[in-house]
Amino acid sequence: MRMIANRSPQSSIEVVVVVLPESSIMSFASVLDPMRAANRVAGHEVFRWRLLSADGQAVMLTCGVPIAVDGSFTLPVVGDLLLIIGGFNLHRHAGKRFLATLQECARHFDIVAGVESGCWLLGRSGLINGRKATAHWEELEDFSQAFPELEVIGDRFVIDGKYWTSGGASPTFDMMLHLVAERLGPALALDVASIFVYDQMHGPTDVQPFVSLGRIEARDPELAAAIRLMERTLERPMTVAALARRLSVSQRKLETLFAKGLSTSPGAYYLRLRLQVAHRLVRDTGIPMRDIALRCGFDSLSAFSRAYRREYRTSALKMRSARGAGVTPDASDKG
Structure with missing residues (x-):
């Protein structure tokens, strides 16, 4: 496994994206599109990703759009960046076998990120015990009560060691821009943001608002x-x-x-x-x-x-x- 920060500029970051049913298409897009845009701006394949589901079958998102995947989330799975995208009704879609696979796979990645309800799966797996983490603002209190061993904070996204958590679709976009900035520099991250006419990049410690005020x-x-x-x-x-x-x-x-x-x-x-x-x-x-x-x-x-x-x-x-x-x-x- 190659450490992301120490690789050569022309090598690809190997990304595994695990998406669960009843996830948000906005969160899904906020993970994939910044990587796609970074590849386009950089002029070569900076990010190379695979899509997996728990059972290898297509995943139905909350909006009714099915997402085809490349395989199932089963051992062995290795790479540089592991992203878990979760949505509603996690108990239906991620049982003990899923959590066991997550625990084992996490050892083989430089970064493990929980997106939206994916943070709950990191919590249930025990991988982030004793660490800082966040969740969507609607769930912060319940998340904190469910995992008293965590330091739950209401930031847009939280980085604690190799474990990253984000509080929603827009914070996930910010989190991916942060990754692009770390890997390719802030100038290229701005270019990626500009492709989406995203004119306010947020840092990880920006607080999640209940209301998006725009201008x-x-x-x-x-x-x-x-x-x-x-x-x-x-x-x-x-x-x-x-x-x-x-x-x-x-x-x-x-x-x-x-x-x-x-x-x-x-x-x-x-x-x-x-x-x-x-x-x-x-x-x-x-x-x-x-x-x-x-x-x-x-x-x-x-x-x-x-x-x-x-x-x-x-x-x-x-x-x-x-x-x-x-x-x-x-x-x-x-x-």
């Missing part, structure tokens, strides 16, 4: 600061007056900022943000409804239920049961 942060920093404050206080939401005081602006100015920038009021946006987080927890986790209500700043389950129904036109319980059955709940259902 709002530069165009209207006061509005951006208000949204970031709302993100930090979801469990204990503040009054609009208290928000204004913390931001050192008048309540009237705060209301004007939201009216001009987002065509809504601060209170309405704050409530919507809390419900969006709650909605993801309802759909994608088994966390009890009462705990979701508390996490999202509702002082009672009944208050949460009323607000959820007003926003999504169905009950949180029916949304969860429908998602579990793989169907879309009927928004007109009044039950």
Whole structure:
């Protein structure tokens, strides 16, 4: 095995990408396309990759697109960089045999990375015990509780020795650009980013935001600061007056900022943000409804239920049961 940092400029980095069913096409593309673009910009095959699945069969992504693979994730598998891309329902797609294979294969790679829910597989395998790691911001608290031996931090991606973890599709793109910069230099990494018109490269210690503000942060920093404050206080939401005081602006100015920038009021946006987080927890986790209500700043389950129904036109319980059955709940259902 050749150490990535010490190889000759013309040699290829051997990459193995293991993709599990119900993964995100965005995360999948964020892994592959930066490598493809780096090969194009460099003018030779810097990265050479193979796609594997747990059983060697094509993998169906969450968007319904099947991904053909080159083989199954079985021993022996060796290379320089091993990337595990995971999504929903890991317990269905990666059992004890998968974890045993991961434990053994990790010994033969210079870098082992968990992408999206792939970080959970690194945690379950024990490979990152005692290390720093991250997960998608929706799952950070659950990830930390599931693996108390880890130092879980909310950065976009985390590098601790040979183990890398990323918190979502965009952070994975940043992580791959970081790899390109390390291997080929920052100038070429900028060229790769430019191919995708990606004009803000993030470092590993940049914090994962709940809301992607885009150009709002530069165009209207006061509005951006208000949204970031709302993100930090979801469990204990503040009054609009208290928000204004913390931001050192008048309540009237705060209301004007939201009216001009987002065509809504601060209170309405704050409530919507809390419900969006709650909605993801309802759909994608088994966390009890009462705990979701508390996490999202509702002082009672009944208050949460009323607000959820007003926003999504169905009950949180029916949304969860429908998602579990793989169907879309009927928004007109009044039950």
